[in-house]
Amino acid sequence: xxxxxxxxxxxxxxxxxxxxxxxxxxxxxxxxxxxxxxxxxxxxxxxxxxxxxxxxxxxxxxxxxxxxxxxxxxxxxxxxxxxxxxxxxxxxxxxxxxxxxxxxxxxxxxxxxxxxxxxxxxxxxxxxxxxxxxxxxxxxxxxxxxxxxxxxxxxxxxxxxxxxxxxxxxxxxxxxxxxxxxxxxxxxxxxxxxxxxxxxxxxxxxxxxxxxxxxxxxxxxxxxxxxxxxxxxxxxxxxxxxxxxxxxxxxxxxxxxxxxxxxxxxxxxxxxxxxxxxxxxxxxxxxxxxxxxxxxxxxxxxxxxxxxxxxxxxxxxxxxxxxxxxxxxxxxxxxxxxxxxxxxxxxxxxxxxxxxxxxxxxxxxxxxxxxxxxxxxxxxxxxxxxxxxxxxxxxxxxxxxxxxxxxxxxxxxxxxxxxxxxxxxxxxxxxxxxxxxxxxxxxxxxxxxxxxxxxxxxxxxxxxxxxxxxxxxxxxxxxxxxxxxxxxxx
Amino acid sequence: xxxxxxxxxxxxxxxxxxxxxxxxxxxxxxxxxxxxxxxxxxxxxxxxxxxxxxxxxxxxxxxxxxxxxxxxxxxxxxxxxxxxxxxxxxxxxxxxxxxxxxxxxxxxxxxxxxxxxxxxxxxxxxxxxxxxxxxxxxxxxxxxxxxxxxxxxxxxxxxxxxxxxxxxxxxxxxxxxxxxxxxxxxxxxxxxxxxxxxxxxxxxxxxxxxxxxxxxxxxxxxxxxxxxxxxxxxxxxxxxxxxxxxxxxxxxxxxxxxxxxxxxxxxxxxxxxxxxxxxxxxxxxxxxxxxxxxxxxxxxxxxxxxxxxxxxxxxxxxxxxxxxxxxxxxxxxxxxxxxxxxxxxxxxxxxxxxxxxxxxxxxxxxxxxxxxxxxxxxxxxxxxxxxxxxxxxxxxxxxxxxxxxxxxxxxxxxxxxxxxxxxxxxxxxxxxxxxxxxxxxxxxxxxxxxxxxxxxxxxxxxxxxxxxxxxxxxxxxxxxxxxxxxxxxx
Numbered sequence: 001x002x003x004x005x006x007x008x009x010x011x012x013x014x015x016x017x018x019x020x021x022x023x024x025x026x027x028x029x030x031x032x033x034x035x036x037x038x039x040x041x042x043x044x045x046x047x048x049x050x051x052x053x054x055x056x057x058x059x060x061x062x063x064x065x066x067x068x069x070x071x072x073x074x075x076x077x078x079x080x081x082x083x084x085x086x087x088x089x090x091x092x093x094x095x096x097x098x099x100x101x102x103x104x105x106x107x108x109x110x111x112x113x114x115x116x117x118x119x120x121x122x123x124x125x126x127x128x129x130x131x132x133x134x135x136x137x138x139x140x141x142x143x144x145x146x147x148x149x150x151x152x153x154x155x156x157x158x159x160x161x162x163x164x165x166x167x168x169x170x171x172x173x174x175x176x177x178x179x180x181x182x183x184x185x186x187x188x189x190x191x192x193x194x195x196x197x198x199x200x201x202x203x204x205x206x207x208x209x210x211x212x213x214x215x216x217x218x219x220x221x222x223x224x225x226x227x228x229x230x231x232x233x234x235x236x237x238x239x240x241x242x243x244x245x246x247x248x249x250x251x252x253x254x255x256x257x258x259x260x261x262x263x264x265x266x267x268x269x270x271x272x273x274x275x276x277x278x279x280x281x282x283x284x285x286x287x288x289x290x291x292x293x294x295x296x297x298x299x300x301x302x303x304x305x306x307x308x309x310x311x312x313x314x315x316x317x318x319x320x321x322x323x324x325x326x327x328x329x330x331x332x333x334x335x336x337x338x339x340x341x342x343x344x345x346x347x348x349x350x351x352x353x354x355x356x357x358x359x360x361x362x363x364x365x366x367x368x369x370x371x372x373x374x375x376x377x378x379x380x381x382x383x384x385x386x387x388x389x390x391x392x393x394x395x396x397x398x399x400x401x402x403x404x405x406x407x408x409x410x411x412x413x414x415x416x417x418x419x420x421x422x423x424x425x426x427x428x429x430x431x432x433x434x435x436x437x438x439x440x441x442x443x444x445x446x447x448x449x450x451x452x453x454x455x456x457x458x459x460x461x462x463x464x465x466x467x468x469x470x471x472x473x474x475x476x477x478x479x480x481x482x483x484x485x486x487x488x489x490x
Numbered sequence: 491x492x493x494x495x496x497x498x499x500x501x502x503x504x505x506x507x508x509x510x511x512x513x514x515x516x517x518x519x520x521x522x523x524x525x526x527x528x529x530x531x532x533x534x535x536x537x538x539x540x541x542x543x544x545x546x547x548x549x550x551x552x553x554x555x556x557x558x559x560x561x562x563x564x565x566x567x568x569x570x571x572x573x574x575x576x577x578x579x580x581x582x583x584x585x586x587x588x589x590x591x592x593x594x595x596x597x598x599x600x601x602x603x604x605x606x607x608x609x610x611x612x613x614x615x616x617x618x619x620x621x622x623x624x625x626x627x628x629x630x631x632x633x634x635x636x637x638x639x640x641x642x643x644x645x646x647x648x649x650x651x652x653x654x655x656x657x658x659x660x661x662x663x664x665x666x667x668x669x670x671x672x673x674x675x676x677x678x679x680x681x682x683x684x685x686x687x688x689x690x691x692x693x694x695x696x697x698x699x700x701x702x703x704x705x706x707x708x709x710x711x712x713x714x715x716x717x718x719x720x721x722x723x724x725x726x727x728x729x730x731x732x733x734x735x736x737x738x739x740x741x742x743x744x745x746x747x748x749x750x751x752x753x754x755x756x757x758x759x760x761x762x763x764x765x766x767x768x769x770x771x772x773x774x775x776x777x778x779x780x781x782x783x784x785x786x787x788x789x790x791x792x793x794x795x796x797x798x799x800x801x802x803x804x805x806x807x808x809x810x811x812x813x814x815x816x817x818x819x820x821x822x823x824x825x826x827x828x829x830x831x832x833x834x835x836x837x838x839x840x841x842x843x844x845x846x847x848x849x850x851x852x853x854x855x856x857x858x859x860x861x862x863x864x865x866x867x868x869x870x871x872x873x874x875x876x877x878x879x880x881x882x883x884x885x886x887x888x889x890x891x892x893x894x895x896x897x898x899x900x901x902x903x904x905x906x907x908x909x910x911x912x913x914x915x916x917x918x919x920x921x922x923x924x925x926x927x928x929x930x931x932x933x934x935x936x937x938x939x940x941x942x943x944x945x946x947x948x949x950x951x952x953x954x955x956x957x958x959x960x961x962x963x964x965x966x967x968x969x970x971x972x973x974x975x976x977x978x979x980x
Contacts, residue, residue: 020584030850032978041914043876043879044882045876045879045881046876046879046880047881048880048881050695051881060789074757074758076758080876080877083877084881084882085649086885087957115955134753134973144954168593175691179513197723200723200724201722201723201724201725201726207609207724208720209720209721210718210720210761211720212702212720212761228700229719229720229723230690230698230699230700230701230702230719231699231704232723233687233691233719233722233723234690234691234697235691236691265782266782266783266786267564268564268566269566269779269782271700271702271761271778271779287761287781288761288778288782289761290777291782292755292756292759292778292781292785293756293784295782295785295786295789296756296785296789296875299785299786299789299790299793300789300871300875302793303789303792303793303796303867303871304867304868304871306796306797306867307796307863307864307866307867307868308860308864309787309864309867313864313868314868314872314877315868315872315878315886316877317879317880318889319892319893321890322889322890322893323892323893323896324896326861326864326893326897327900327901329860329864330857330860330861330864330897330901331901333856333857333860334853334901334904335903337704337852337853337856337857338853338905338908340852340853340856341849341850341852343854344848344849344852345849348564348845348846348848351841351845351848352842352845355838355841355848356838358834358838358841358845358848358851359831359834359835359838360831361848361852361963362827362830362831362834362851362852362855362968363827363828363830365833365852366823366827366830366964367820367823367827370798370820370823371816371820372798372805372818373797373798373799374798374816374819374820376797377793377794377796377799378794378797378804378805379805380805381790381793381794382804382805385786386533386535386536386570387570387573387804387805387806388805389535389536390536391535391536391538391541391574392536392574392805396574396805399524399808399809399812400812402809402813403812403813403816406813407816407817407820410817411817411820411824414774414824415828418828444630463928473915474852474856478852
């Protein structure tokens, strides 16, 4: 802040958290934003000048200089820095900083940078870091280690920490149990606000640094309510917690999928939610900052899945991961493409007699593919956000059919005319138009039914839908157009 | 909760916030989740039985019954309910409940349901609702009204409310100024914890219901630090706020784009952030619950944009919106498809002599399209999450090229053999393989360069990228394959 307040009216200054280094007037990456956004200053990991300084410190093996450069940075910025470095660069950086690297970087870093960091940081150092972290972060770090390292790190932890972390690790990945922190504030409902505040002021180790709700529990430690911290603050000491608590708190089952937890948080605008085990006892708390990441991740997964890639394909992953990750999908699509070509092959005689068919047929297929993708994407997301279910499926299908028919008709007429003029053959134009209309209606229909069907069948619609939809639109497109031509044109 | 604790071990019971009505054992929409997730109970708007009861209450014009059914529901659930109803149904519901409809529904409802609600709720009622809402929500509601209604509602508000809301409305849409709430707690740094708590306990109207950080301001109301509420709670009364505050708070400029705000929140795990005007004075606070929505929305926008649709195409939008929204993109794609066909047309003589070319050419184009889409999607998202910028662009491009070359080669060899066997023509197989390799490398390259270029040019990569990429891969695919054939096969 300090240096910022000296020049409070920099035009490009949207967000005042800043890299310690100079900030060029514009980050080209931000120019894409609407006019309203004058573009924030450069992120550290986008500041070539700054990165150069760090790298030269590494080259000169100058630990103090490297520490000076990064010590004021948030762990998330250091992580971004690692991610834009090449593998050798970041290994050098990690080894140079050693013990003096912020433990929180272990939680923030992703992709190949994460692999390098976890690999090159000695297990003792990871163990030290783990003890400094909040339980949920510690669990995350251990979850990322390979079994051998995990064992070694766990052994070197204090007994109680180890037990707590091992129990958390026993919950399935991507479950609330992995997401939750075990440090929370729970009080009986007969306590007064005064007692509660005095308890919080005590040097009790179990009290977390940051918390937003106080949980009210019965003698068997089952939650009976919650009180937002601000309400406790605003209430006079003699009032009992029971009087001011919300007695219908949103609780999350420890085995709940993180996507479901995220859904509840964003729908009900939660800041934190208690986590209960099968016997309804309060075992932890999930806070919104963890959920924010989940929301980002889940949406990201869907975007990538629809394009046939996974997190393994990210820009921060290494060449091998990326290549492997892409191959499967491409191979599957090769199969479907060949299938579509087999359909064309059925009509090779027809094409031989009228080569115009070969010229026009990709248009029919591609228009169906685009229409299908539009509907499918909307449907996949609507299923993910619970906006599309059996309650409104019928109405949505009808609406998609209607939209496909209207757009299909308009575009079919237009393309029919184009084909007629292009090849001076009215009949060809007519069949072309009919084939396109048919294919676009089929596309609209399959765009909703395929995701709904996959979902009902227990598959993730985001992953499998587009293969099916594009195959359908290709096959139907070629078959309708070439078939009609074979029947009526020759 | 009450009724829940009677049956604490329902297997399908993940999240215990529940509809008041019976919960069928399984929500087919949840079965798609990993095994670990036993699937939460049905959401209200997915509970056909419950919806039927509501609709019959509407039919019988029985307000009390309708109110009984929904009064225990969270506004977000009532909004979901409206969204799954048909337009006439929801209008009936809105008119039946009248004054007794939870004002918060105005903020929660989306799509066509929102249009119906805002249209059929009398302006006086909207005005009453607005006065009950937090400032940021009130601003949102007025932002959604058409100018005429907005004027009328504003006129009927108390002067101070009106001024505050009008000022917020003066900030650009999707800016921090629209997102922020003006109700916050700001204290001078010489205050003690005791003074602060006493102030909070006072009946001061400006103190918001929920807050998570206390802002420390100087006499000119410029923020000099923040203190998380939990820290105030844990500190003894005589300690001054200045001693326990964080003196480097993340601040957001009032004109900052909401996407940038969301980026900061998720990167730095913020719960709330102060908003400052051009003169660095504290004018409001953005809280994470608003940002959670933004994060969801921004990711959603990208997913839809990549498929050529907008929010206007959602399942809750009406037929007309959807049809219009899809048409543009389809029309653009018709143009690019015709362009690709023109390329094919250049080689009609070649195809006439060897119809196998017509059979195989769509495979080359489609493989390029898929490879391009994979790379493009990764690049578009990486740009949005600031993981891809000029700092690492070169490395990413090289890596994509390498991955495309390796996968391209493997798949080209395989498809070449298939073509050879299929048509018993080794030369054809060879050219087919070469064309595919070429097209997939071009796809990998354009998959990164197109989004980067569009971004640099100030366009939103998510919206425009796929048109360009698929056009490139279609044209290159057809041209390479047919061109090589024309040169070497005939």
